[in-house]
Amino acid sequence: MSFEPERDFGTPAVAGDPTATVAIDGAAIAVPPGTSVLRAAALAGVDIPRLCATDSLAAFGSCRLCLVEIDGLPGTPASCTTPCVDGMTVHTATETLAAVRSGVMELYLSEHPIDCAGCARGSCELGALARALGVTESRYRPAQPAPSAEAPDESNPYFVFDPAACILCSRCVRACAEVQGTFALTIAGRGPQSMVSAGGTDFLSSECVSCGACVQACPTSALQETSLVELGMPTRAVDTTCAYCGVGCSFRAEVQGEGADTRVVRMVPSRAGRANEGHSCVKGRFAIGYADHPDRVMAPMVRDTIDDDWRAVSWEHAIARVADGFRTLQTAYGPGAIGGISSSRCTNEEVYVVQKMVRAAFGNNNIDTCARVCHSPTGYGLGQTFGTSAGTQDFASVDDADVVLLIGANPTDAHPVFASRLKRRLRAGAQLIVADPRRIDLVRSPHVEAVHHLPVRPGTNVAFVNAVAHVVVTEGLADLTFLDARCQDVAAYLEFIAGEEHSPEATGAVTGIPAADLRAAARLFAAGPRSAIYYGLGVTEHSQGSTMVMGMANLAMITGMIGRPGVGVNPLRGQNNVQGSCDMGSFPHELPGYRHVSRPEVRAIYEHLWGVPIQPEPGLRIPNMLDAALGGSFRGLYVQGEDIAQSDPNTTHVVAALRAMDLVVVHDLFLNETSRSAHVFLPGSSFLEKDGTFTNAERRINRVRPVMPSRVGKDEWQVVCEIATAMGFAMDYAHPREIMAEIAATTPTFAGVSFARLDALGSMQWPVPDRDSTGTPIMHVDAFVRGRGRLVPTPYVPTTERTSRRFPLLLTTGRILSHYNVGAQTRRTPNTTWHPADLLEIHPADADLRGIRSGDRVELASRVGATWLLAQVSERVPPGVVYTTFHHPETGANVVTTDNSDWATQCPEYKVTAVEVTVANAGARR
């Protein structure tokens, strides 16, 4: 390897002041007491040999290579398990130690394959360490092979387990337990018969979630990426950010080759990444094969009508077609006849130029984003109550939480790396309350069990959160000091929420939550002392999504759970840059930084810089664009990196609207459901080709760095700039860093952000008000962004989507671990091994009533439409509720979802649809 791996200090850091000064081979170093001698030595620049120690795992002491001698102590203690005490004098390189280390290494080599592929490749630490110790061969001549010399386990599509190369250091087992929290691996057998086991079965059939923590932890080639085995060692590395969920994991892309010939060998999560601290999930680490999938469109394509075949054209031709087409439509139908949709999967810089193109080149505010259909209520609700449209904490805050209230989120599937962090905290003693219609994995999984599972009926979140607040207020558990010092409109809210209609007893009939459970959970949350709310789309995608967000903000305020570590209101955001795309002015009513277009002083900033007027009225939201298209006034749309025909509700309506337009431009990696109705297809670039920034769910701005140039000849920001320029508004940047410079110059919360500072600091959490600031991990510490936190009464208004005799069940939707969003990426990877199709979960009672068995093909019908998929009978869902994912287009889950939407933001009500399920084809039974 021609690059240095990230440093490993052997054992985890210990908190505290460096009051223990130790001398290690003559070098003095001060460390917090309790720091291992091994780590202190590493900090002092002394590298002690070891194989079973790594700083992501607690010291284990099994390899017996890191032995040292300590003055005044007998024997040769292991430095990984020996804590530093002030005044200690340590020797790491004596003759005695060299003899023991050589002896241990000879024992290892006696069981290590002479033809170890990892040793030959350079990916086996054992071989490298043996050479470093001067042990080239073992004098032992084993009479029998090592007991673990079984055939390699190649069941997992992404990695191989070769027991012959295993040295029983338990790093994989411990990583599975301590880092990932899945406990899928164990050491089976005892003594010389010990061997790593995935619970007596192969890896694929086991509890393994394929996060790869074991592969990363393995010091030998016993657990190795299949890609590394096939391609060999990487030659260079690029630090970048994952393009899947809103956790925003930092990765080191280890690659071979240069320029267009670059091949990614493996993705290694960065220890330095503050969102993930060296961990990852199956998607981020392994599911990147889509980037060079043959389905990728490599050249721009156009067609006259959507019934014609696509034909490949030059970029110049395609850009001219778009620019001319949009201008023609504006001439004929007015400036507001066209609009654009930005993507939450693109970089901040790409999103910024899209909204700039719309506002400056299109000359209107018809810009919206896919956040419309996910977390727009978060932006609205938190903006109204706290004054800023983002979560209040960093992820590390959960390490300080005593009570976690998880509402409408399923982190082990949708935000797996955060889930691992949460599970670690729960194993350390924090208590969990889950409010979700389904029994998600966190309700009960190895070494984690929720204290309360409150199975809130879909559509009744506001009644639920009001009941919690009611208990807090009426039982005298509210933090009146906090309310008095920090909040406004307190009396009116307290009077509202104390109303008997909000009591758990009164709301229980609606929410389905037993009053005693709810009261106990409310008391637990109020008692804290540090209670945090984490939530997902199960909160926002409702007709009262914005109300629910405000209800949670109210709850955090009345309990004083805001503005310090371990508390807060934390959205788990779905897409890698959904936070950033909102920050960058993707909403029709807001310029970057959530500043309303009606504010003349804000418009003036851009009008001055861009030299064009900015419209003072909000533009069209996505649903308004679609309605206007059917009405004939909206004729052209630019869509970047979003498949609205699959992801937006009421598919029939979406497709009809698209077909009513004269010019639909899709800018994406793959042809998709939306491009079926498009006239121009512009090929996009994958995250491996992008240069820019993503902002994750904790407001952390991470750098995305290209490991290879754009494979389609133009970066997406360039394409957008060229369209705008061709339309007569010149947009010209030499590099994305210049776009960020413009963002920083015009947006106060980004004022201190630049690529250079991000490169130097690793990442920053906005607000970054100036160049002295390194960002803001926790918000609203001394005062709310808006001054005083505003308590907003949140009356519960039932959704109009009700069950009836014809549609007696409630459908709710969600995610699964192996897939991401509409599956455009993950379906083009071996992740389909785990989840080849969407399934409809149905409770046994409801299934029995309808004669449905697992594996049956069923019809799922709502008032809007019908689709077909396979049933899975499961007690995860309560009676009366069915559940599915929407990762596969053939499922057409959104064919059945309704036009209902959040009253404030028009975020669709994906989570509540009245349906009926019937056996479609009993012949499919196996």
Added chain:
Amino acid sequence: MRGLFDRPTVVNNVLTLASVPAILADGPAAYAAHGTGRSRGTQVFQLGGNVLRGGLVEVGFGMTLRELVEDFGGGTRSGRPVRAVQIGGPLGGYLPADRLDVPLDYEALAAAGAMLGHGGVVVHDDTVDLARMARFAMEFCAKESCGKCTPCRIGSRRGVEILDRVLAGDRFTDSARDADLLLLQDLCTTMERGSLCAMGGLTPLPVRTALRWFPEDFRRPPHADPGDSAPQAHQADHDRARR
């Protein structure tokens, strides 16, 4: 880690607990009056192996090993001369017949290159092959190892293999045997210094004491020992002693 009922908890073995009634009845001074030097009180020895009168013997520290074996045990059951006594348990050291006058206390035994351990005493007559007993120590370790640390998990297997070669004798030249015995000493060093716990750390003690006091047993020509049944018998002595 938690104590019983979440309270601070002391864990003692049955020997300690058995001493408590006598101390409570007669007072600490009476208990401390037994013994010698820094080894005060009494020790319960488990006298076994090839001995006429086996069983539990509780005496004050300080009696010699010879008194224990000959006076309490009555010598060997077979009537043949005592050749070796292992003291301390399966991981204890062997002492030859001419070194049995060592007092049974912690300090004196340590000085003699042995240890008191849990007080197990196994007597062997002159038919014992100490190379086989060394192999037994390694085999015992391989059987009992938890497998966590390398020296114990792998070392015990390698130790058995080396001693198998040494016992096979005829298949190897003297220089090969010398190399194996050197490797065995190196393995013992690795296990002593490197093992995580006393299991692997003490296994070398019976091996090294066998090598030290009975070197001739490791250089016998093949099939020169008195009968193949003997090793099994000696191992059976061990098993009886452990029960």
